[in-house]
Amino acid sequence: MSNSKKDYYQKVYDVVSRIPYGKVTTYGTISGYLGVRSGARMVGYALNNSIKNGEEIPAHRVVNRLGQLTGRAYFPNDTMRERLKQEGVRFTGDYTVDIKKHFWDPADE
DNA sequence: TTATTGACACAAG
DNA sequence: ACTTGTGCCAATA
Numbered sequence: 001m002s003n004s005k006k007d008y009y010q011k012v013y014d015v016v017s018r019i020p021y022g023k024v025t026t027y028g029t030i031s032g033y034l035g036v037r038s039g040a041r042m043v044g045y046a047l048n049n050s051i052k053n054g055e056e057i058p059a060h061r062v063v064n065r066l067g068q069l070t071g072r073a074y075f076p077n078d079t080m081r082e083r084l085k086q087e088g089v090r091f092t093g094d095y096t097v098d099i100k101k102h103f104w105d106p107a108d109e
Numbered sequence: 110t111t112a113t114t115g116a117c118a119c120a121a122g
Numbered sequence: 123a124c125t126t127g128t129g130c131c132a133a134t135a
Contacts, residue, residue, distance in 0.1 A: 044116030
C-alpha cells in the first residue's frame with residue numbers, strides 16, 4: 001500500500017521542499033499534516049536521513065514548536081542560522097526564530 | 110532480537 | 123505559569 005516508511009520519508013521531503021522562501025514550519029505541523037500527529041520525532045529523523053539520502057531540501061526552514069533551531073548541529077557550521085537570517089527571518093534569540101511571524105502551514109498552500 | 114536514543118509535542122502536577 | 127514525565131515510530135548498537 002501507500003503507507004510504507006519510505007513513503008513517509010518521501011512525504012516529509014515533499015512538504016519541506018514546499019516551504020516558501022523566508023518561511024518556517026515545525027516538526028509537529030509536518031507530522032500532523034502527514035496524518036501522524038505523534039510522529040514529530042520521525043520528521044527530524046527523516047530529515048537527518050535526507051542528508052544520507054542526498055536529498056537537497058530546505059531543512060533549515062524546519063524548526064521545533066518553540067522556533068528553536070534544534071537541528072543546527074546537523075548542519076555544517078551555522079549554515080542553518082545564516083541561511084534563515086539571509087532569508088529575512090527574524091530571530092528572537094541566537095538560535096530561535098520568530099515562529100509566529102514566519103510560520104507556514106503546508107495546508108495553507 | 111532487545112534495548113537505547115533521537116532535528117518533538119502534549120498532559121499533568 | 124513553570125517543570126517533569128510520557129508517547130510516538132524508526133534506526134542504530
